[in-house]
Amino acid sequence: MELRRRAIISGVRPEVDCGRFAVKRAIGEAVPVEADVFADGHDAVACLLLYKKEGAAAWESVRMRPVVNDRWKAEFRVTETGHYLYTVEAWVDMFETWRRDLFKRVQAGQDVGVELLIGAKLLDEAAARARGADRDRLHAWAETLREASDPQPRQSLALQEDVAELAMHYPDRHLATRYEKELPVRVDRVRARFSAWYEFFPRSCSPEPGKHGTLRDAERRLEYAASMGFDVVYLPPIHPIGTSFRKGRNNSTERQPGDPGSPWAIGSKEGGHKAIHPELGTMADFEHFVSKASELGLEVALDIAYQCSPDHPYVAEHPAWFRMRPDGTIQYAENPPKKYQDIYPLVFETDDWRSLWDELTSVIQFWIGKGIRIFRVDNPHTKAFPFWERLIADVQRGYPDTVFLAEAFTRPKVMYRLAKLGFTQSYTYFTWRNTKQELTEYFTELAKSDVREFFRPNLWPNTPDILPEYLQFGGRPACAARLVLAATLGANYGIYGPALELAENQPRQPGSEEYLNSEKYELRHWDIDNPWSLKELITRVNHARRDNPALQSDWSLRFHNVDNEMLICYSKVTEDMSNAVLTVVNLDPSHTHSGWVNLDLAALGLDSEHPYQVHDLLSDSRYLWTGSHNYVELNPQMTPAHVFRVRRKIRTERDFDYFL
Secondary structure (H helix, E strand, C coil): CCCCCCCEEEEEECCECCCCECEEEECCCEEEEEEEEECCCCCCEEEEEEEEECCCCCCEEEECEEEECCEEEEEEECCCCEEEEEEEEEEECHHHHHHHHHHHHHHCCCCCHHHHHHHHHHHHHHHHHCCHHHHHHHHHHHHHHHCCCCHHHHHHHHCCHHHHHHHHCCCCCCCCEECCCCEEEEEECHHHCCEEEEECCHHHCCCCCCCCCCHHHHHHHHHHHHHCCCCEEEECCCCCECCCCCCCHHHCCCCCCCCCCCCCCECECCECCCCCCCCCCCHHHHHHHHHHHHHCCCEEEEEECCEECCCCHHHHHCHHHCCECCCCCECCEEECCEEECCCEECCCCCCCHHHHHHHHHHHHHHHHCCCCCEEEEECHHHCCHHHHHHHHHHHHHHCCCCEEEEECCCCHHHHHHHHHHCCCEECCHHHHCCCHHHHHHHHHHHHHCHHHHCCCECECCCECCECCHHHHHHHHHHHHHHHHHHHHHCCEEEEEHHHHHCCCCCECCCCCCCECCCCCCCCCCCCCCCCCCCHHHHHHHHHHHHHCHHHHCCCCCEEEEECCCCEEEEEEECCCCCCEEEEEEECCCCCCEEEEEECCHHHHCCCCCCCEEEEECCCCCEEEECCCEEEEEECCCCCCEEEEEEEEEEECCCCCEEEC
16 A cells, blocks of 8 residues: 555545445436545645446546535546446645645745746656657746746746646646545436336227227327327236136126236236237237337337236246245235235245246346337335346346336335336335425435435326325316426326326225226226327427426426415426426416416526516417516416426527527
């Protein structure tokens, strides 16, 4: 260990769990890095942010700049999927120390003849580390400083910025301190950061009510989803469904003839996780479905539910993968008091764990071979953490563009651990955050705290499992409001399609969050052409997201004050402030509310001296606002929200005004 190294590096951010886990970025995003950097005494320090794609031989570097109180900052951008590494290097900067002190001496009118000779020596040393024209320039400057001529021009030369800039390119780093960790960055494709998901059941897509739909029938629903501006269609499990203990309508244990069962009860004599449910069609039909989706600009996301019906081939072939009860039966799934007799959980700590883990990894790889790169994972928090870390790393090593969405409605630390282990996106508590205070506090945590470095939220107003109380009592206006909130608070969002579009809000029983006549247990025939549908609003919202880059990321989220607790106001802007979107939502689905918004104009790239236009992307209305205080009024029976594109006033050379 070189004990003469004087620079100290600490407090490096971002750093997830002391570097144990990677921070997350998408292609094109910046990785801002900060660190505390200082040394003993009064000498100046310099530091570099070093970064490289994992596996590269050489580091690239960016000079870090001081911020305040020995805090330094720089950033780099990621351009490829996979993993990057970064670290910080610092050293005592003798040239900058000399130049700083020279300036003070010159200002004090002191004789600096000796100091100029010291500077000449430092420039010669820098020249020895340089090449070509840079070396020659540094030597020439050193010779000038040695000349026994008028000191005034020599002093001026020594203090020139271009001299300092070139010398800093060739510092003496032989006693540099390197931060002890090389910190990882996981880089995903852009869809990991920005996506709109549409969930539907292919078996409910038959044009004939009561008839089981097929994948060929479901292709028509692809066109419908694409027309509304979605880019991901998510299918619940498409595998064979077991018959033993098959559930009937509304999760009844007494099934009737023709009841199709739950798609999450996976496996029958026709196959398991690598097979297609026969009533949906064939593997060729599935491949055609994926191809059709691609033609329409859609990606298909598959549900991965690592559980088995009693009829799954795994049960007979690998009994050690399941938990046996003292009476000799296999333990079925339970979440007391709920019982799922049609599902057997897998035991991830079985003595035969390697075979189990390898087989489940091969399930993902099988569907990747069929063109799938997005997987929504059912209840990952009920499976072993090390399993997920191993599986995701193995898959992304060969297919770095693979996206994993964690459907884990559980405790915060568990959700965050899954994200750290590698899940690309995560479900959130948005579904149950309804008041202005709840939404503001929660999304401030997600967008402004260190959580954002590893946790990418994907917001869902509803799912086949969850009909929140707010939607039950708020009906269509509540569905509309939650749609806008999900799509504008989050760059990633999704809806359980027909149920939200048609404002289905009847629970199975009072106090339940289960849909009555849930599609999980029966075929449904949805009237998607119903004029009551929210599809026009959904289309406008998705077009606003596609047309406005500010809505395609999360970190710029900023809440603004409104003098009415039923109105929430927030904005997002691009890094260069060229695009700004301001959203106002009425949180009360039953009453019209009005109020005065108090905007942080600087956060929107505005000032108090000039008017600006707010263009409502939902209604196409335009308003001319001035200053920070402006009036809004929202009737939930019409449109419960404004999604404003903020346009600044621009004056041309011909004194013609327009809004940009």
